[in-house]
Amino acid sequence: xxxxxxxxxxxxxxFGAFYRIMAWQLGYFGFVHMAMRxxxxxxxxxxxxxxxxxxxxxxxANIGHVLNLVSSDVCRFENALIMALFxxxxxxxxxxxxxxxxxxxxxxxxxxxxxxxxxxxxQCNSV
Numbered sequence: 001x002x003x004x005x006x007x008x009x010x011x012x013x014x015f016g017a018f019y020r021i022m023a024w025q026l027g028y029f030g031f032v033h034m035a036m037r038x039x040x041x042x043x044x045x046x047x048x049x050x051x052x053x054x055x056x057x058x059x060x061a062n063i064g065h066v067l068n069l070v071s072s073d074v075c076r077f078e079n080a081l082i083m084a085l086f087x088x089x090x091x092x093x094x095x096x097x098x099x100x101x102x103x104x105x106x107x108x109x110x111x112x113x114x115x116x117x118x119x120x121x122x123q124c125n126s127v
Contacts, residue, residue, distance in 0.1 A: 027085065028082075028085065031081060031082055031084070031085045032082060034081060035077070035078040035079075035081040035082050036078065038077055038078065038081060039074050039075065039077065039078045042074045042077060043070050043074055046066065046069050046070055046074070047070070050066055094113075094116075098113050101113070
C-alpha cells in the first residue's frame with residue numbers, strides 16, 4: 001500500500017465521520033423542532049379548552065389536573081417523538097452492520113448479532 005492510498009483512506013474516514021455527524025445533527029434537530037411544535041400545539045389546545053370550561057366543568061377538572069396535563073403528559077409526547085428517530089434508524093444500522101459482519105466473518109457474525117439481541121432486554125431494564 002502506497003502513502004497515497006493511506007492518505008486517501010485516512011481522508012475517507014475523516015470525511016465519513018464528519019458527514020455522519022452533520023447528517024445526524026440535522027436529523028436530530030428536525031425531530032426536536034417538530035416535537036417542540038407538537039408540544040406547543042398540545043399546550044395551546046389544552047389552554048383553550050380550559051378557557052371554555054363552564055362552572056360545572058371546573059369542578060371536574062381542577063388546576064392540578066390541568067397543570068399535570070400541560071407539564072408532564074405533553075412532555076411525554078415530545079420525548080416519544082424524539083425516541084422515534086431511534087426506532088427508524090436502529091433496524092437500518094443493524095441490517096447494514098450485520099451484512100458487513102457476515103461478509104467479513106461468515107457464520108461467526110451471527111453469534112455477535114445473537115449476543116446483541118440477547119443483551120437488548122438487559123439494557124432496556126437498566127434505563
